[in-house]
Amino acid sequence: MSNHLNDITLKIWRQAGPNERGRFETYLIDQISDEASFLEMLDILNERLITEGREPVTFDHDCREGICGTCSLMINGQAHGPQKSTATCQLHMRKFQSGDQIVIEPWRASAFPIIKDLMVNRSAFDRIIEAGGFITAPTGGAPDANLIPIPKPVSDAAMDSAECIGCGACVAACPNGAANLFTAAKISHLNLLPQGQAERYSRVEAMVETMDDYFGSCTNHGECEAACPKSISIDVIALMNKDYRKAKFKNRKTSARAD
């Protein structure tokens, strides 16, 4: 049977809009089932606020299964909270105790401007994918799927990178606000696969340089890997850097030949 947590103090970042001044507000919460998820706890708070005629806390969330990457809370200074490899929506109150104080903030990064309260704008991630995070394969002309055998270890490694849910925890956790883990995960997914070879070097160049337009630089802190709800390894950043270095030479040679 479920137990209840009592006397929980929430300190939540409230900010009315992108250009408004924000502040912490404190709320007391009682009688929360330890079976409840962290976001259900916020749902309960919001129901109470509406009943009291106050504005509920705005936060992004959707699938609540840890896969859509929408939820994005900084909980006690940790992106997605204390449980390893777990997105906010999969965090449950059994990880907390009665009497706890919980500080809830939005992702803090200049590339992710705050929209309201705990909700931020992560469109810069889309810009990186639009720059090259794809394999050009127009609909209709694909050969039979089994014509391209892919060794299982290669396919598995590509899948390890492809698991990225695009939540932005890596950026929020990084002291530099860098998006290297996000960008490198996609590059690694596509550059490892035989289908991805044709655009391998144009991809890495376009994506890295778009990333640099929005985000800070990586200095190998490794906070991103620790915060990643999908445990994506920072090894992917090494692969990205290697391919980027190669690309700068290769692409120069290719464009010289094209002239």
Next chain:
Amino acid sequence: MTTDSRLNSKAPQGAIEDKWNNYKADVKLVNPNNKRKFKVIVVGTGLAGASAAATLAELGYQVDAFTFHDSPRRAHSIAAQGGINAAKNYRGDGDSVHRLFYDTVKGGDFRSRESNVHRLAEVSVNIIDQMVAQGVPFAREYGGLLDNRSFGGAQVSRTFYARGQTGQQLLLGAYQQLARQIGLGGVRLFNRTELVDVVVIDGRASGIVVRDLMTGEISSHSAHAVVLATGGYGNVFFLSTNAMACNVTATWRAHRKGAFFANPCYTQIHPTCIPQSDESQSKLTLMSESLRNDGRVWVPKKQNETRPIDQIPEEDRDYYLERLYPSFGNLAPRDISSRAAKRAVDDGRGVGPLKNGVYLDFSDSINRLGKDVVAERYGNLFEMYERIAGENPYEVPMRIYPASHYTMGGLWVDYELMTTIPGLYAAGEANFSDHGANRLGASALMQGLADGYFVLPYTIGNYLAPMLNQGTPDTNHPEFKKAEEDARNRFQGYLNIKGSRSPDWFHRKFGKIIWDYCGMERTAEGLQKALSDLEPLYEEFKTDLRVTGDGESMNQTLEKAGRVDDFIQLGMLMCRDALDRNESCGGHFRAEYQTDDGEAQRDDDNFCHVAAWEWTGDPMKAIRNVEDLNYETVHLATRSYK
């Protein structure tokens, strides 16, 4: 019954296997240079919407894509776990296009349209080719070829998968293709923007009215054609496995503008979800059906069993699916497995602290295959279960119970996926066409991508070709202005009520009514009770709703109010549809119509048809129109999985 003249399926002539080829041979084409003169609006960026938008832009059409998410990659297609079917027959186990077609028609309990389903089976093979070319990392054998597994309702292994995240990988594939087109300027993306109305001018879909969720601004967008790929309405029950934001608004608003809504009572209750743990829960979580490949479902034989699980000997366990359906066993289709679980729990044999679940036990598989193999197949699902339920499924059996998951009903569409409004299309879960009264596992991803990649790009051209050199409709047209005004008034209206209850309070309350009376088992008496309860609740919604904040900034409570309004109306239509369908079929189980051993009893003489509802201004007074289903290839048979 005879088919209403407005419900002509336009299925092409010829033998079933020739229809799609015949259609493509005759279809009108738009010259590549002329495609850029046409604008198409795509609402929704899940599998169907993203694939349609990307492909239409590749062809050269101007595409405007809309999503209420922050990014197209968030659409709920992403949460599909188990896999995608395709008639590749890579296992050499007897699969074929015909067999996938037949399984889907039978799985749908003979309530789908043959011609559409056959086309779905045909293009299924192209989907796998396309997605592999785009870099989707499907599971592979050591030799490098693609791996397959089995799913419910099939006796072949035709399901392709990417760990337990197939939907994610397919959606990201389609999203990346869409992103490429956005980068190239072929698609304009409007994110955090929600459809609030569909505009029809001179009988044709001419555009949409949307609300910018960040500023509350209402604006109009016009196009030569509009595609709704906005998903299903499973959240009508409040508790479901759908994502929190999934809603019926786009299709419901289209319905109110003249698109018929087909078979709203066909909803799928998925058998393997994590049981509800307490009253405040706002979301249920699915555990992939693929788990039933290696997990065995059981409950104690004895009612109110009190022994701990490890002290219940084999002979006191009832592996009821294996007992009742020996040839399909734990892989019996979803509707059948769900009802069997409900009966076990109703019989007092439920398990878990609230006695509201059944076991899904992996101990046999772990003993037979080893923990590593089981972890390889389902590792991430096991982890997810442990995070939510707080128990380790390698050591203790999972507890599962059915939950609302998918809706087979949706906007009525013809063979071209066009609704009853010319120029308005519905794709993916938003339409009704392919799954009949019950969808088989791993078929939703297949249908979404089939519609978006391989069907709409052909059929839209056929509609657009004769409209060459007609500009897009003027958004200053009175119909646009009126729709904008209506939307502004509607949202301001929610703010003005200043009652005492939140939108979620109403959603929870009417969702429970629909679940109790229009869920897994329905009766005429219960449905009438639901209808008589819903009407006053809707009145209460209109007079006692409380929405805080304003309409000029991000306001999630206001968004929710609009969605709940549409859900209540849809709920009424669902109950009416369920009440008028005096038979049991697939996910629609009317307790009055069952065989002696408790299976669904269809009435093919009177109900072998689609019920397509026509808006009249009040969901309680919608008009039921009929499209007869003519089975030319498949013989109507009693569905048996024994």
